[in-house]
Each structure stands twice: as C-alpha cells, then as structure tokens.
Amino acid sequence: VRGRGSLPGDVRCSFGESAASSGWSSGVSRLRCASAASAVTGWVGVQLSSGGIALSSGGSFYYHAALSARVLTPPLGPERGGTRVTLLGGGFKDAYTLRCRFENTSSAVMARYVDESQLECATPVHSLGIKRVQLSMNAQQYDSSNSSVAYTYLAAASVSWLTPTRALSEGGSALTVHGRGFAAASEALGYLQCRIGGVVRRARWASGRVVVCSTVRMGVGEARVEVSNNAREYTADTLRLQLVSVRVVDVQ
Numbered sequence: 001v002r003g004r005g006s007l008p009g010d011v012r013c014s015f016g017e018s019a020a021s022s023g024w025s026s027g028v029s030r031l032r033c034a035s036a037a038s039a040v041t042g043w044v045g046v047q048l049s050s051g052g053i054a055l056s057s058g059g060s061f062y063y064h065a066a067l068s069a070r071v072l073t074p075p076l077g078p079e080r081g082g083t084r085v086t087l088l089g090g091g092f093k094d095a096y097t098l099r100c101r102f103e104n105t106s107s108a109v110m111a112r113y114v115d116e117s118q119l120e121c122a123t124p125v126h127s128l129g130i131k132r133v134q135l136s137m138n139a140q141q142y143d144s145s146n147s148s149v150a151y152t153y154l155a156a157a158s159v160s161w162l163t164p165t166r167a168l169s170e171g172g173s174a175l176t177v178h179g180r181g182f183a184a185a186s187e188a189l190g191y192l193q194c195r196i197g198g199v200v201r202r203a204r205w206a207s208g209r210v211v212v213c214s215t216v217r218m219g220v221g222e223a224r225v226e227v228s229n230n231a232r233e234y235t236a237d238t239l240r241l242q243l244v245s246v247r248v249v250d251v252q
Helices: 184-189
Strands: 011-015 042-050 053-063 068-073 076-078 084-090 099-102 108-115 118-122 129-136 150-154 158-163 166-168 174-180 193-196 199-202 204-207 210-214 221-228 239-244
Parallel strands (some): 076 150
Antiparallel strands (some): 042 053, 099 129, 193 199
16 A cells, blocks of 8 residues: 555554454555455455544555466476466456466466456476466465466477488378477377478377377478477477479389
C-alpha cells in the first residue's frame, strides 16, 4: 500500500468486509499488508485504520478464483530452456504479474494470456528431470493443489551422421540417423520427429543414439535432416541428404 505523507504507527489493513490485520512499515509512505482469505472473487476496497479510526483510502485489491492447469504441451524439452509451452486449464485472467514456475522460485517466468483457458510460457534453463509446473496471478503465491501437470527436461539432442547419404527423390527410403539424446518417451508420446528438407515426419526410436525416418517425394537436390524430441526444437547440427532421381530409359 502506498500513500502520501508519513503513516502513523499501529496501522491496520482490511480488504473488503474482512477483519482488519496489522500492517508493517516498508519505508516512508509505504505499508505492507497480508491479504485476508475471501469467499468471493472480484475487486474489493482496501481500508487503512489506526487506533480504531479509519484513514482515507482509495486502494483496491482483486481476489481471483484458484488457477488450474490440466494439460501441458509439449510436456518435454531440452534443459537449455526456451521451449514455448501451452497450458490448458481454467480461471486465467490477463495480468502483467501472471507467472509460470517450474519446480522452484528461481525458475519463474512470465506467462502470456491467450484466453480464460489457455496460457503460454517459455521454459527457463533447468536441471534434467521432471519438474512440477505451478501458476501464479500475482507472482507471489503459487498453488499446485489445482495443477496436475509436469514438464520433463531432457538432455539436448544432437545428430552426427546418417545412412544412407543418398536417397531417391520419389520417397520411401528409410534413413538411419545417428547422434545422441534421442528419448524413447518422445516416441511414446508422439513427439519424436524428423524434418527432412522442411517436411516433418514421425521418427522411430531405435536407441538413445539412433532414430529411423522415412523420406517423402521431394525435388532432386540436397535436403537438411534434423531431429526433434518435442516437435518444437530441432537439432542445430547440419546433416545433408542428397536426393536423386533414377529414370529407366531401356531394358534389354
């Protein structure tokens, strides 16, 4: 609570119809108060009092319903962060203090409001493993009791080489891509993908170092081959596939 002039001692705060509670000084003309529980949502007035006498107040405070998150997509991504994830749930309101938190306070990031049932966040850098995702409307209180979603941080995938390096442009060739960091969980969830010349195809997991992809009909030339564990971020390493066309002109 901020105001003009010096605040007297023993100032109490009340939010709407709630009972007054003690505030504590946070500097000249500034008071910190803890909001009381409320059975209703919406805007309420904030009233200050001292010695049983009401002080002039024009402040207001918004009580919101509990936020809930039910679906997170994609549910996994690289430990370096930067993955744009979508949260589906309920009770969301547009606010500049809207936050997503991945397991602990230091990993809180700003959330983008899409509508009352959808938010977007960019994952922060984090250690490997499963992290509980929590939401906050005021960047202070994070309630996980209404959230059942978690995000899995994986080691970043990389590609090293592929076989064969030449394939028919008509499509249908199986490519074996070698590298590291390929996740079996990604295939199980339908997120393991190859991108060949900009065309996305589902990949088949063989091991943490091998995935298999199939080519589609494309033009003759060179195509870049990339792999993703979450259908969002693809490997930055450069692998090239040479696409050729074979035409039979005579049979003897």
